[in-house]
Amino acid sequence: MRSKLSFTILLLLSSLLCFSQDAEVTDITNITKVTILSPGIGYEKRIAKYQSLYLQGFLDISGGVGYSSSLGFLSFLYLDPTFSLEYRYYYNFRRRQERGKRVAMNSLNYIAPFFRSSFPRRNYINSSGEFERKRRAIYATGATFGLQRNFRSRFSLDMNIGLGYMIEGRYTDDEGIASYNNNQFYFPGRISFGIWLNKRK
Template sequence: MKLFSTFLLFLITASVFSQAANDVEKHQFKINMLNPGVEYEVRLATNQTLDFGAGLQFGARGGEGYFDWVFVPAFNAQYRHYYNMKRRIGKGKTISGNSANYIALANTTFINESIIGNTVLSGGYFGYVGPVYGLQRTYPKGFNIGFKIGFGYYYDDFYEGEFGPVLGFSIGWVIRGNRK
Protein backbone atom coordinates (compact mmCIF):
# COMPACT_ATOMS: atom_id res chain seq x y z
CA MET A 1 0.00 0.00 0.00
CA LYS A 2 2.90 2.38 0.72
CA LEU A 3 4.21 1.75 -2.81
CA PHE A 4 0.84 2.68 -4.33
CA SER A 5 0.50 5.81 -2.14
CA THR A 6 4.01 6.98 -3.02
CA PHE A 7 3.39 6.44 -6.73
CA LEU A 8 0.06 8.27 -6.60
CA LEU A 9 1.68 11.23 -4.82
CA PHE A 10 4.41 11.29 -7.49
CA LEU A 11 1.80 11.39 -10.30
CA ILE A 12 -0.10 14.23 -8.65
CA THR A 13 3.11 16.24 -8.09
CA ALA A 14 4.27 15.61 -11.66
CA SER A 15 0.94 16.79 -13.05
CA VAL A 16 1.09 20.04 -11.05
CA PHE A 17 4.53 20.90 -12.48
CA SER A 18 3.94 19.71 -16.07
CA GLN A 19 4.43 22.17 -18.93
CA ALA A 20 1.20 23.41 -20.53
CA ALA A 21 2.85 23.95 -23.92
CA ASN A 22 3.48 20.25 -24.43
CA ASP A 23 0.33 18.30 -24.91
CA VAL A 24 -0.65 14.75 -25.73
CA GLU A 25 -3.09 13.74 -28.44
CA LYS A 26 -6.74 14.43 -27.60
CA HIS A 27 -7.41 10.79 -28.44
CA GLN A 28 -5.92 8.03 -30.53
CA PHE A 29 -6.96 4.56 -31.59
CA LYS A 30 -4.32 1.84 -32.05
CA ILE A 31 -4.26 -1.67 -33.46
CA ASN A 32 -1.68 -3.97 -31.88
CA MET A 33 -0.21 -6.80 -33.91
CA LEU A 34 2.25 -8.56 -31.57
CA ASN A 35 -0.46 -9.20 -28.98
CA PRO A 36 -3.50 -8.90 -31.27
CA GLY A 37 -5.94 -6.30 -30.01
CA VAL A 38 -7.09 -2.71 -29.95
CA GLU A 39 -6.24 0.23 -27.73
CA TYR A 40 -7.81 3.63 -27.13
CA GLU A 41 -5.88 6.46 -25.45
CA VAL A 42 -7.67 9.64 -24.35
CA ARG A 43 -6.22 12.86 -22.92
CA LEU A 44 -7.18 13.77 -19.36
CA ALA A 45 -4.96 16.82 -18.91
CA THR A 46 -1.67 18.20 -20.19
CA ASN A 47 0.67 15.21 -20.62
CA GLN A 48 -1.78 12.80 -18.94
CA THR A 49 -3.89 10.09 -20.56
CA LEU A 50 -6.02 7.07 -19.84
CA ASP A 51 -5.18 4.11 -22.06
CA PHE A 52 -7.64 1.22 -22.43
CA GLY A 53 -7.09 -1.99 -24.37
CA ALA A 54 -8.56 -5.38 -25.13
CA GLY A 55 -7.09 -8.29 -27.03
CA LEU A 56 -5.09 -11.48 -26.75
CA GLN A 57 -2.07 -11.50 -24.45
CA PHE A 58 0.86 -13.90 -24.66
CA GLY A 59 1.88 -15.64 -21.45
CA ALA A 60 4.58 -18.18 -20.67
CA ARG A 61 5.99 -20.07 -17.72
CA GLY A 62 8.51 -22.79 -17.38
CA GLY A 63 10.45 -24.94 -15.04
CA GLU A 64 12.55 -28.03 -14.99
CA GLY A 65 11.45 -30.08 -17.98
CA TYR A 66 8.48 -27.99 -19.10
CA PHE A 67 7.59 -24.77 -20.90
CA ASP A 68 3.95 -23.66 -21.19
CA TRP A 69 2.74 -20.85 -23.44
CA VAL A 70 -0.70 -19.49 -24.18
CA PHE A 71 -2.68 -16.58 -25.64
CA VAL A 72 -5.53 -15.49 -23.34
CA PRO A 73 -8.10 -12.66 -23.54
CA ALA A 74 -6.87 -9.58 -21.68
CA PHE A 75 -8.25 -6.19 -20.68
CA ASN A 76 -5.95 -3.40 -19.56
CA ALA A 77 -6.02 0.18 -18.37
CA GLN A 78 -3.23 2.64 -17.62
CA TYR A 79 -3.15 6.13 -16.15
CA ARG A 80 -0.11 7.62 -17.96
CA HIS A 81 1.93 10.73 -17.28
CA TYR A 82 4.25 11.64 -20.20
CA TYR A 83 7.20 13.50 -18.75
CA ASN A 84 9.80 14.22 -21.47
CA MET A 85 7.83 15.98 -24.21
CA LYS A 86 9.51 19.38 -23.76
CA ARG A 87 12.96 17.78 -23.99
CA ARG A 88 11.98 15.84 -27.14
CA ILE A 89 10.72 19.04 -28.78
CA GLY A 90 13.92 20.84 -27.78
CA LYS A 91 15.98 18.15 -29.54
CA GLY A 92 13.85 18.47 -32.68
CA LYS A 93 12.10 15.14 -32.13
CA THR A 94 8.40 14.58 -32.67
CA ILE A 95 5.80 14.06 -29.96
CA SER A 96 3.16 13.10 -32.53
CA GLY A 97 1.19 10.01 -31.53
CA ASN A 98 2.30 10.55 -27.92
CA SER A 99 5.90 9.70 -28.80
CA ALA A 100 7.44 10.11 -25.37
CA ASN A 101 8.39 8.33 -22.17
CA TYR A 102 5.87 7.91 -19.38
CA ILE A 103 5.22 6.60 -15.90
CA ALA A 104 1.91 4.91 -15.30
CA LEU A 105 -0.27 3.02 -12.91
CA ALA A 106 -1.17 -0.09 -14.92
CA ASN A 107 -3.74 -2.84 -14.47
CA THR A 108 -4.27 -5.87 -16.68
CA THR A 109 -6.81 -8.60 -16.09
CA PHE A 110 -6.58 -11.85 -18.03
CA ILE A 111 -9.43 -14.29 -18.54
CA ASN A 112 -8.14 -17.76 -17.70
CA GLU A 113 -9.30 -19.37 -20.97
CA SER A 114 -6.82 -20.69 -23.55
CA ILE A 115 -7.33 -19.32 -27.05
CA ILE A 116 -4.08 -20.68 -28.55
CA GLY A 117 -1.27 -22.50 -26.76
CA ASN A 118 0.16 -25.75 -25.47
CA THR A 119 -1.66 -25.69 -22.14
CA VAL A 120 -5.31 -25.78 -21.11
CA LEU A 121 -6.61 -23.22 -18.63
CA SER A 122 -9.81 -23.78 -16.75
CA GLY A 123 -11.73 -20.59 -16.14
CA GLY A 124 -11.36 -17.76 -13.68
CA TYR A 125 -9.17 -14.69 -13.95
CA PHE A 126 -5.74 -13.39 -13.01
CA GLY A 127 -3.89 -10.13 -13.43
CA TYR A 128 -1.68 -7.46 -11.95
CA VAL A 129 -1.74 -3.84 -10.81
CA GLY A 130 1.30 -1.63 -10.25
CA PRO A 131 3.59 1.18 -11.39
CA VAL A 132 5.41 0.94 -14.73
CA TYR A 133 7.90 2.98 -16.72
CA GLY A 134 7.21 2.99 -20.44
CA LEU A 135 7.94 4.53 -23.76
CA GLN A 136 5.92 4.88 -26.90
CA ARG A 137 7.05 5.94 -30.36
CA THR A 138 4.79 6.64 -33.33
CA TYR A 139 6.49 7.01 -36.70
CA PRO A 140 5.28 8.47 -39.99
CA LYS A 141 2.32 6.58 -41.46
CA GLY A 142 1.30 5.54 -37.91
CA PHE A 143 3.71 2.68 -37.16
CA ASN A 144 3.81 2.40 -33.35
CA ILE A 145 6.01 0.59 -30.83
CA GLY A 146 5.70 0.50 -27.08
CA PHE A 147 7.61 -0.92 -24.14
CA LYS A 148 6.88 -1.00 -20.41
CA ILE A 149 8.64 -2.39 -17.37
CA GLY A 150 7.67 -2.24 -13.74
CA PHE A 151 6.65 -4.05 -10.61
CA GLY A 152 3.15 -5.24 -9.81
CA TYR A 153 0.92 -7.07 -7.41
CA TYR A 154 -0.33 -10.24 -9.15
CA TYR A 155 -3.75 -11.55 -8.17
CA ASP A 156 -6.20 -14.24 -9.22
CA ASP A 157 -9.37 -15.86 -7.97
CA PHE A 158 -7.57 -18.86 -6.41
CA TYR A 159 -4.99 -17.48 -3.95
CA GLU A 160 -3.80 -14.44 -2.02
CA GLY A 161 -1.42 -12.96 -4.61
CA GLU A 162 2.22 -11.96 -4.81
CA PHE A 163 4.54 -9.25 -6.15
CA GLY A 164 6.55 -9.67 -9.33
CA PRO A 165 7.96 -8.00 -12.44
CA VAL A 166 5.85 -6.47 -15.22
CA LEU A 167 7.17 -6.47 -18.78
CA GLY A 168 5.36 -5.58 -21.98
CA PHE A 169 6.13 -4.87 -25.63
CA SER A 170 3.77 -3.87 -28.43
CA ILE A 171 3.96 -3.29 -32.16
CA GLY A 172 1.10 -1.84 -34.18
CA TRP A 173 -0.40 1.19 -35.89
CA VAL A 174 -2.08 4.39 -34.76
CA ILE A 175 -5.20 4.57 -36.89
CA ARG A 176 -6.55 7.86 -35.67
CA GLY A 177 -5.12 10.60 -33.49
CA ASN A 178 -6.07 14.19 -32.76
CA ARG A 179 -3.91 16.76 -30.97
CA LYS A 180 -6.62 19.46 -30.93
Template sequence: MIKNYLFVFLSILFINAVQAQDDTPVSVEKHQFKINPLLSPGFVYEHGFSAKNTLYSEASLIIGYRHNSFYDESTWYFVPRITEQFRHYYNLEKRASKGKRTAHNSGNFFALYADYSFESISTNKLFSEYCPSFTVGPVWGLQRTYKKRFNIDLNVGLGVATDRNETEVLPIGNFTIGWVIGK
Protein backbone atom coordinates (compact mmCIF):
# COMPACT_ATOMS: atom_id res chain seq x y z
CA MET A 1 0.00 0.00 0.00
CA ILE A 2 2.84 2.38 0.83
CA LYS A 3 4.41 1.57 -2.54
CA ASN A 4 1.18 2.67 -4.23
CA TYR A 5 1.21 6.02 -2.42
CA LEU A 6 4.87 6.57 -3.30
CA PHE A 7 4.14 5.70 -6.95
CA VAL A 8 1.26 8.19 -7.11
CA PHE A 9 3.36 10.91 -5.43
CA LEU A 10 6.30 10.40 -7.81
CA SER A 11 3.95 10.31 -10.81
CA ILE A 12 2.46 13.68 -9.88
CA LEU A 13 5.93 15.19 -9.46
CA PHE A 14 7.05 13.72 -12.81
CA ILE A 15 3.97 15.04 -14.64
CA ASN A 16 4.54 18.51 -13.16
CA ALA A 17 8.18 18.40 -14.25
CA VAL A 18 7.25 17.38 -17.81
CA GLN A 19 4.59 20.10 -18.09
CA ALA A 20 6.84 22.83 -16.69
CA GLN A 21 7.31 25.74 -19.05
CA ASP A 22 10.82 26.33 -20.29
CA ASP A 23 10.34 30.12 -20.43
CA THR A 24 9.41 30.63 -16.78
CA PRO A 25 10.98 33.83 -15.43
CA VAL A 26 12.24 32.24 -12.21
CA SER A 27 13.77 28.86 -11.58
CA VAL A 28 15.80 26.98 -9.01
CA GLU A 29 19.57 27.28 -8.82
CA LYS A 30 21.44 24.82 -11.04
CA HIS A 31 24.09 24.14 -8.35
CA GLN A 32 23.82 25.20 -4.72
CA PHE A 33 26.13 24.34 -1.82
CA LYS A 34 25.30 24.95 1.83
CA ILE A 35 27.05 24.43 5.12
CA ASN A 36 24.97 23.79 8.24
CA PRO A 37 27.18 24.28 11.31
CA LEU A 38 24.33 24.34 13.86
CA LEU A 39 21.91 21.71 15.22
CA SER A 40 22.91 18.87 12.87
CA PRO A 41 26.27 19.89 11.36
CA GLY A 42 26.73 18.96 7.73
CA PHE A 43 27.11 19.83 4.07
CA VAL A 44 24.40 20.10 1.40
CA TYR A 45 24.47 20.03 -2.38
CA GLU A 46 21.25 20.84 -4.23
CA HIS A 47 21.23 20.19 -7.98
CA GLY A 48 18.52 21.83 -10.08
CA PHE A 49 17.62 19.72 -13.08
CA SER A 50 14.57 21.65 -14.28
CA ALA A 51 12.93 25.02 -13.54
CA LYS A 52 11.20 23.76 -10.39
CA ASN A 53 12.82 20.44 -9.43
CA THR A 54 15.99 19.68 -7.50
CA LEU A 55 17.83 16.75 -5.99
CA TYR A 56 18.87 17.70 -2.44
CA SER A 57 21.78 15.70 -0.95
CA GLU A 58 22.95 16.17 2.64
CA ALA A 59 25.68 14.53 4.71
CA SER A 60 25.34 15.44 8.38
CA LEU A 61 26.05 14.35 11.92
CA ILE A 62 23.37 13.83 14.56
CA ILE A 63 24.71 14.81 17.97
CA GLY A 64 22.92 13.64 21.09
CA TYR A 65 23.32 13.31 24.84
CA ARG A 66 22.01 10.51 27.05
CA HIS A 67 22.00 9.85 30.77
CA ASN A 68 21.72 6.40 32.38
CA SER A 69 20.21 6.89 35.83
CA PHE A 70 20.86 3.26 36.89
CA TYR A 71 24.63 3.68 36.49
CA ASP A 72 24.49 7.45 37.03
CA GLU A 73 26.56 8.02 33.90
CA SER A 74 26.13 10.19 30.83
CA THR A 75 27.42 10.00 27.29
CA TRP A 76 27.41 11.88 24.02
CA TYR A 77 26.69 10.07 20.78
CA PHE A 78 27.47 10.96 17.17
CA VAL A 79 25.50 9.40 14.30
CA PRO A 80 26.48 10.03 10.66
CA ARG A 81 23.46 10.53 8.36
CA ILE A 82 22.78 10.84 4.64
CA THR A 83 19.57 12.52 3.44
CA GLU A 84 18.25 12.65 -0.12
CA GLN A 85 15.19 14.57 -1.30
CA PHE A 86 13.57 14.96 -4.70
CA ARG A 87 12.08 18.46 -4.32
CA HIS A 88 9.41 20.20 -6.38
CA TYR A 89 9.24 23.97 -5.70
CA TYR A 90 5.67 25.02 -6.43
CA ASN A 91 5.42 28.73 -5.56
CA LEU A 92 8.42 30.46 -7.14
CA GLU A 93 6.37 32.52 -9.65
CA LYS A 94 3.92 33.61 -6.95
CA ARG A 95 6.78 34.72 -4.68
CA ALA A 96 8.46 36.60 -7.55
CA SER A 97 5.19 38.36 -8.52
CA LYS A 98 4.83 39.59 -4.91
CA GLY A 99 8.41 40.88 -4.91
CA LYS A 100 9.64 38.21 -2.50
CA ARG A 101 13.05 36.54 -2.80
CA THR A 102 13.40 33.41 -4.91
CA ALA A 103 17.20 33.46 -5.06
CA HIS A 104 18.99 30.37 -3.75
CA ASN A 105 15.79 28.29 -3.95
CA SER A 106 13.78 30.42 -1.53
CA GLY A 107 10.37 28.84 -1.82
CA ASN A 108 7.98 26.13 -0.66
CA PHE A 109 8.26 22.56 -1.87
CA PHE A 110 6.92 19.04 -1.78
CA ALA A 111 9.55 16.29 -1.66
CA LEU A 112 10.12 12.59 -1.44
CA TYR A 113 12.40 12.24 1.58
CA ALA A 114 14.88 9.37 2.17
CA ASP A 115 17.27 9.23 5.11
CA TYR A 116 19.84 6.68 6.25
CA SER A 117 21.33 6.98 9.74
CA PHE A 118 24.47 4.91 10.30
CA GLU A 119 25.62 3.23 13.51
CA SER A 120 26.90 5.62 16.17
CA ILE A 121 30.62 6.36 15.92
CA SER A 122 30.84 6.69 19.70
CA THR A 123 30.18 3.79 22.04
CA ASN A 124 29.55 3.25 25.72
CA LYS A 125 28.79 -0.25 27.00
CA LEU A 126 26.41 1.11 29.66
CA PHE A 127 23.99 2.39 26.99
CA SER A 128 22.04 0.61 24.33
CA GLU A 129 23.66 0.99 20.94
CA TYR A 130 22.20 3.21 18.26
CA CYS A 131 21.37 0.88 15.38
CA PRO A 132 21.30 2.01 11.73
CA SER A 133 17.90 3.00 10.32
CA PHE A 134 16.29 3.97 7.02
CA THR A 135 13.34 6.38 6.69
CA VAL A 136 11.33 7.29 3.60
CA GLY A 137 8.19 9.37 3.04
CA PRO A 138 6.64 12.50 1.51
CA VAL A 139 7.29 15.89 3.14
CA TRP A 140 6.23 19.49 2.74
CA GLY A 141 8.82 22.16 3.38
CA LEU A 142 10.14 25.64 2.93
CA GLN A 143 13.57 27.05 2.34
CA ARG A 144 14.53 30.68 2.75
CA THR A 145 17.84 32.38 2.03
CA TYR A 146 18.24 35.86 3.45
CA LYS A 147 20.87 38.58 3.20
CA LYS A 148 24.47 37.43 3.57
CA ARG A 149 23.23 34.00 2.40
CA PHE A 150 21.84 33.00 5.80
CA ASN A 151 19.62 29.97 5.15
CA ILE A 152 16.86 28.13 7.00
CA ASP A 153 15.28 24.92 5.77
CA LEU A 154 12.31 23.17 7.37
CA ASN A 155 10.43 20.10 6.18
CA VAL A 156 7.81 17.90 7.85
CA GLY A 157 5.83 14.85 6.82
CA LEU A 158 4.95 11.26 7.57
CA GLY A 159 7.18 8.33 6.75
CA VAL A 160 8.09 4.71 7.30
CA ALA A 161 11.22 3.96 9.32
CA THR A 162 12.90 0.61 9.55
CA ASP A 163 15.88 -0.74 11.45
CA ARG A 164 17.00 -4.26 12.35
CA ASN A 165 14.42 -4.48 15.17
CA GLU A 166 11.22 -2.98 13.78
CA THR A 167 9.38 -1.04 11.08
CA GLU A 168 7.04 1.77 12.04
CA VAL A 169 5.15 4.78 10.68
CA LEU A 170 6.31 8.01 12.29
CA PRO A 171 6.50 11.77 11.74
CA ILE A 172 9.44 13.15 9.74
CA GLY A 173 10.94 16.50 10.65
CA ASN A 174 14.13 18.23 9.64
CA PHE A 175 15.24 21.77 10.45
CA THR A 176 18.59 23.24 9.44
CA ILE A 177 20.26 26.61 9.88
CA GLY A 178 23.24 27.46 7.71
CA TRP A 179 24.78 29.48 4.91
CA VAL A 180 24.77 29.18 1.14
CA ILE A 181 28.38 29.07 -0.08
CA GLY A 182 29.76 29.75 -3.52
CA LYS A 183 28.47 32.23 -6.11
Protein backbone atom coordinates (compact mmCIF):
# COMPACT_ATOMS: atom_id res chain seq x y z
CA MET A 1 0.00 0.00 0.00
CA ARG A 2 2.77 2.39 0.95
CA SER A 3 4.71 1.62 -2.24
CA LYS A 4 1.59 2.25 -4.35
CA LEU A 5 1.04 5.60 -2.61
CA SER A 6 4.68 6.57 -3.13
CA PHE A 7 4.46 5.59 -6.80
CA THR A 8 1.26 7.65 -7.25
CA ILE A 9 2.84 10.72 -5.62
CA LEU A 10 5.97 10.32 -7.75
CA LEU A 11 3.84 10.03 -10.88
CA LEU A 12 1.89 13.17 -10.00
CA LEU A 13 5.06 15.15 -9.28
CA SER A 14 6.57 14.01 -12.57
CA SER A 15 3.44 15.07 -14.45
CA LEU A 16 3.45 18.49 -12.79
CA LEU A 17 7.14 18.94 -13.53
CA CYS A 18 6.67 18.02 -17.19
CA PHE A 19 3.70 20.38 -17.43
CA SER A 20 5.65 23.25 -15.90
CA GLN A 21 8.60 22.63 -18.23
CA ASP A 22 6.26 22.59 -21.23
CA ALA A 23 4.57 25.79 -20.00
CA GLU A 24 7.91 27.59 -19.99
CA VAL A 25 8.47 27.00 -23.71
CA THR A 26 5.01 27.34 -25.22
CA ASP A 27 5.11 31.09 -25.76
CA ILE A 28 7.28 34.19 -25.68
CA THR A 29 8.05 36.14 -22.52
CA ASN A 30 8.72 39.67 -21.27
CA ILE A 31 12.35 40.78 -21.60
CA THR A 32 14.37 43.71 -20.30
CA LYS A 33 17.78 44.32 -21.85
CA VAL A 34 20.57 46.88 -22.00
CA THR A 35 22.12 47.67 -25.38
CA ILE A 36 25.82 48.35 -25.83
CA LEU A 37 26.70 49.65 -29.33
CA SER A 38 23.91 52.22 -29.16
CA PRO A 39 23.75 52.73 -25.38
CA GLY A 40 20.21 52.37 -24.06
CA ILE A 41 17.56 50.14 -22.55
CA GLY A 42 14.66 48.20 -24.03
CA TYR A 43 11.61 46.41 -22.70
CA GLU A 44 9.63 43.79 -24.59
CA LYS A 45 6.08 43.06 -23.37
CA ARG A 46 4.15 39.99 -24.47
CA ILE A 47 0.65 41.02 -25.65
CA ALA A 48 -0.62 37.81 -27.31
CA LYS A 49 0.54 34.40 -28.55
CA TYR A 50 3.95 34.93 -30.22
CA GLN A 51 3.33 38.69 -30.25
CA SER A 52 4.91 41.54 -28.31
CA LEU A 53 5.47 45.27 -28.11
CA TYR A 54 9.10 46.35 -27.88
CA LEU A 55 9.88 49.84 -26.55
CA GLN A 56 13.45 51.09 -26.66
CA GLY A 57 15.26 54.30 -25.80
CA PHE A 58 18.89 54.71 -26.83
CA LEU A 59 21.59 57.05 -28.08
CA ASP A 60 22.13 56.57 -31.81
CA ILE A 61 25.81 57.10 -32.65
CA SER A 62 26.70 58.68 -35.98
CA GLY A 63 29.94 60.15 -37.26
CA GLY A 64 31.94 60.94 -40.32
CA VAL A 65 34.84 62.74 -41.95
CA GLY A 66 34.70 64.77 -45.14
CA TYR A 67 36.33 67.48 -47.19
CA SER A 68 34.89 70.60 -48.78
CA SER A 69 36.77 73.00 -51.05
CA SER A 70 35.21 75.95 -49.25
CA LEU A 71 35.31 74.67 -45.67
CA GLY A 72 38.26 72.26 -45.69
CA PHE A 73 38.18 69.07 -43.65
CA LEU A 74 35.03 68.35 -41.68
CA SER A 75 34.45 65.75 -39.00
CA PHE A 76 31.59 64.99 -36.66
CA LEU A 77 30.48 62.57 -33.97
CA TYR A 78 26.97 62.73 -32.57
CA LEU A 79 24.98 60.91 -29.88
CA ASP A 80 21.37 61.38 -30.92
CA PRO A 81 18.46 60.54 -28.55
CA THR A 82 16.19 57.98 -30.24
CA PHE A 83 12.96 56.23 -29.24
CA SER A 84 11.53 53.20 -30.98
CA LEU A 85 8.28 51.24 -30.69
CA GLU A 86 7.82 47.91 -32.51
CA TYR A 87 5.04 45.38 -32.76
CA ARG A 88 6.73 41.99 -33.15
CA TYR A 89 5.23 38.80 -34.48
CA TYR A 90 7.50 35.77 -33.97
CA TYR A 91 6.68 33.39 -36.81
CA ASN A 92 9.06 30.44 -36.37
CA PHE A 93 8.50 29.36 -32.74
CA ARG A 94 7.25 25.83 -33.49
CA ARG A 95 9.80 25.14 -36.21
CA ARG A 96 12.74 26.06 -33.97
CA GLN A 97 11.26 24.09 -31.09
CA GLU A 98 10.78 20.98 -33.25
CA ARG A 99 14.41 21.20 -34.35
CA GLY A 100 15.57 21.37 -30.74
CA LYS A 101 16.83 24.95 -31.02
CA ARG A 102 16.62 27.52 -28.26
CA VAL A 103 13.31 29.40 -28.11
CA ALA A 104 13.58 30.68 -24.52
CA MET A 105 13.85 34.45 -24.06
CA ASN A 106 12.30 35.01 -27.49
CA SER A 107 15.26 33.60 -29.41
CA LEU A 108 13.25 33.67 -32.63
CA ASN A 109 12.73 35.38 -35.97
CA TYR A 110 10.16 38.14 -36.33
CA ILE A 111 8.27 40.59 -38.52
CA ALA A 112 7.98 44.04 -36.96
CA PRO A 113 6.11 47.16 -38.05
CA PHE A 114 7.80 50.06 -36.25
CA PHE A 115 7.65 53.74 -35.39
CA ARG A 116 10.84 55.58 -34.53
CA SER A 117 11.63 59.13 -33.48
CA SER A 118 15.11 60.64 -33.20
CA PHE A 119 16.53 64.08 -32.54
CA PRO A 120 19.85 64.33 -34.39
CA ARG A 121 22.31 67.18 -34.35
CA ARG A 122 23.69 67.63 -37.87
CA ASN A 123 25.13 70.32 -40.10
CA TYR A 124 22.51 72.28 -42.08
CA ILE A 125 22.82 75.40 -44.17
CA ASN A 126 20.53 78.20 -42.99
CA SER A 127 18.98 80.99 -45.07
CA SER A 128 22.21 83.04 -44.76
CA GLY A 129 24.32 80.23 -46.19
CA GLU A 130 25.88 79.45 -42.81
CA PHE A 131 26.11 76.08 -41.10
CA GLU A 132 23.79 75.43 -38.19
CA ARG A 133 23.95 72.52 -35.76
CA LYS A 134 20.51 72.54 -34.20
CA ARG A 135 18.58 69.40 -33.37
CA ARG A 136 15.43 68.59 -35.28
CA ALA A 137 12.96 65.73 -35.02
CA ILE A 138 13.07 62.89 -37.53
CA TYR A 139 10.20 60.40 -37.62
CA ALA A 140 10.25 57.06 -39.38
CA THR A 141 7.80 54.25 -39.89
CA GLY A 142 7.95 50.96 -41.77
CA ALA A 143 8.46 47.25 -41.23
CA THR A 144 11.46 44.97 -40.77
CA PHE A 145 12.36 41.29 -40.81
CA GLY A 146 14.65 40.37 -37.96
CA LEU A 147 16.09 37.78 -35.66
CA GLN A 148 16.72 37.90 -31.94
CA ARG A 149 18.96 35.53 -30.01
CA ASN A 150 19.24 35.77 -26.23
CA PHE A 151 21.88 33.27 -25.19
CA ARG A 152 22.21 31.60 -21.79
CA SER A 153 25.36 33.65 -21.18
CA ARG A 154 23.08 36.76 -21.10
CA PHE A 155 24.52 38.00 -24.40
CA SER A 156 21.79 39.41 -26.67
CA LEU A 157 21.94 39.74 -30.46
CA ASP A 158 19.23 41.50 -32.46
CA MET A 159 19.47 42.11 -36.23
CA ASN A 160 16.88 43.42 -38.66
CA ILE A 161 16.42 44.98 -42.09
CA GLY A 162 13.39 46.30 -43.93
CA LEU A 163 11.70 49.20 -45.71
CA GLY A 164 10.65 52.48 -44.13
CA TYR A 165 9.54 56.03 -44.77
CA MET A 166 11.35 58.90 -43.04
CA ILE A 167 9.86 62.30 -42.31
CA GLU A 168 12.40 64.93 -41.33
CA GLY A 169 11.08 67.90 -39.39
CA ARG A 170 11.33 71.31 -40.98
CA TYR A 171 14.22 73.40 -39.67
CA THR A 172 13.55 77.06 -38.88
CA ASP A 173 16.42 79.49 -38.37
CA ASP A 174 16.51 82.52 -36.06
CA GLU A 175 14.71 84.63 -38.67
CA GLY A 176 11.85 82.17 -38.90
CA ILE A 177 12.77 80.94 -42.35
CA ALA A 178 12.35 77.22 -43.03
CA SER A 179 15.45 76.04 -44.83
CA TYR A 180 15.27 72.25 -44.96
CA ASN A 181 12.72 69.51 -45.14
CA ASN A 182 13.28 65.97 -46.40
CA ASN A 183 10.88 63.03 -46.69
CA GLN A 184 12.04 59.81 -48.30
CA PHE A 185 11.89 56.03 -48.43
CA TYR A 186 14.87 54.25 -46.93
CA PHE A 187 16.11 50.81 -45.92
CA PRO A 188 16.39 50.61 -42.11
CA GLY A 189 18.80 48.06 -40.72
CA ARG A 190 20.33 47.55 -37.31
CA ILE A 191 22.67 45.19 -35.52
CA SER A 192 22.31 45.43 -31.77
CA PHE A 193 24.40 43.81 -29.04
CA GLY A 194 23.32 43.82 -25.43
CA ILE A 195 22.74 42.01 -22.16
CA TRP A 196 19.35 40.67 -21.08
CA LEU A 197 18.48 41.17 -17.41
CA ASN A 198 15.77 38.55 -16.69
CA LYS A 199 16.26 35.40 -14.65
CA ARG A 200 18.04 32.72 -16.66
CA LYS A 201 15.91 30.25 -18.62
